[in-house]
Amino acid sequence: MIEPLRDVRSYRLPKSVIAPLRQGLADVSVQTITAITMEVPAYAQAFAGVLGHKIERAVQAALGTFLNLVSRPGTDPGTPLASALEGAYALGRGEARSGRSLDALLAAYRVGARVAWRELAAISVNSGQPAGTIADFAELVFAYIDELSAASVAGHADELAASGRIRLRHLQQLAQALVAGESAHVVQAAAERAEWVTPQTLTAILLPERAARSLIDLLDPRTLPLAGALPDLPGTAVLLVPDPQGASRSHLTRLLTGHDAVIGPARPWLQAQLSVERAVRVQQLHTPAPGQVVDTEEHLPELVVSADPAALADLRERALAPLAGERGSAAAKLVETLRSWLLHHGRREDVAAELFVHPQTVRYRMTRLRELYGDRLKDPRWVLALTIALAVPAPDA
Template structure:
């Protein structure tokens, strides 16, 4: 309210007394009107709660009358007369947000309440002989007062929503971290409930630079979880990215600097993250499903080195150049199941050269080239 407007306003004390006396009736009619015109409040105003709200309306109107009556005698030490009313309106706004009611309903209630309360107060003032100019000024002050209460409630509503959003964001971050750290199932369920997050069937880990998250996350399922891995790298846990959903995700990520883990049941999202993280450490990118052999071979580098040494031991006596050519020929021979023309085409040599090298391989390996276990070992060793 404009302080100069309040200080210049004069309402006869006898009229103020009449208005105070009428407050219970005015408050009752105000609540009735709000209940009828703002459906969102019909249930809230019923029963015991209605009586409490009616009391709050009466207190707000009484505060206004106190403000008018005490202007000339205000004690600076007692603080601003409006503060209690504004604090109450702010708390009301926060409470409305907590109960999930919209700002539209709250402001509509203020408008209806102001109209009905003013109609009654104006009638009482006119009947008491207040002149038209004073009634007009009184109206301005009433609606200015309601505007300030509305603004305070709007601020409370906005603050509560912002606080709720921040709290949920923190809970979602905790849930995402719990998932990639493979916390026990009961802890994951509790974290999901705290975050008000409906678990999907599967989650797929996507590793990408933190700077790229903003342009991407809005394109993904709204339940996607975002975990800041180290300030520079982020982890997105994308729901339902399996089957056709995975194909869509891969298309969406095409051309981006990402590593995509496999889809896993949501409680086992840590498995998807672990594979994607391992692929990244190996310098791989894109869809890890396309790098399964490399991932498998890289799981135990020491074991792979030992296997290679054993599998290629028969070539140890050859010269370096010959050993390399024979290893290439053996790899192609395994890949093309001995088809000489295809081996020659792949190696860019004459078929007779292939025949010569294969003969030499048979001399060095003997029956081992017909042993299934040895063929598997050679295939793995030469795939690296």
């Protein structure tokens, strides 16, 4: 059975063992730094110049703390180690801020432990220490390095988590500024704070919040998510996706299939609010059916004719005035037929196919419409008015 490492906090070495180690501490620190520099490339630059001297002193202090810890008398073993652990924790945070990985840090600890033990053991052997004492000393060295490594790992992880939360908050503030249509200098400042690489365009996507959370990882890493930004559309999230144009837009549509999404137009990134506004208007006109993807580019005519609802209602009332005397169901069928006749340029067979009626029925209805409208169905201005008025179904249709 493998015994666990001894607790470095409670073990003590005699002064006769510690004294020669203290005398050789400076040389051991230099050897440790040299080995780390050679074996861990990520640290080669960090150890250059003035910074190298600072790190050398830090390594020497860490080794000195170890010697203090294993030689101090009394019943309070935690104080010397606490200081070393705080330093190791701070080192881990500093490494994360510098962009160096945890792998490099742990590699440096492994190399440092090996070299420090080799040099310190050589001093102990030269001073005539027995094998049992040297073995105990080796165990304490590696236990101490394990403690420091764990503290640095915790510091590294905490710094990454904290910086990640801060950056996420900055990204959310950037998304809010874009959706709110803030001025260019405000948005650009927010982008700089978030360290966000600006694209040429952004495209707004509206979809349920639950779907946004599952899809965000499939999109461009620069995608900006924003939940709860649309008071009139509760439960709807906004995703601002960089540069989904051309083939990328088709790929985006395929990714969104099955998620009740509305895709806005691509707009210059500082004008992303325009894409959001377009998507909201189409969402209000065409709430996606379950699993459907609605592309605003396919609904431009409806957006145009519905831009002024009151004007459209007045135009519709004027254009359909000749049908005022018709009964409700008969009038509805005539409006339906007139709309299809206009869209199909009078092709009776196409009108019949769309309405699921016999061509003769279309002929009968058009005869009635010509009676009601007279020559106005041949007047280009009236045909234009009717086409616009009937371009989208009436609200109560």
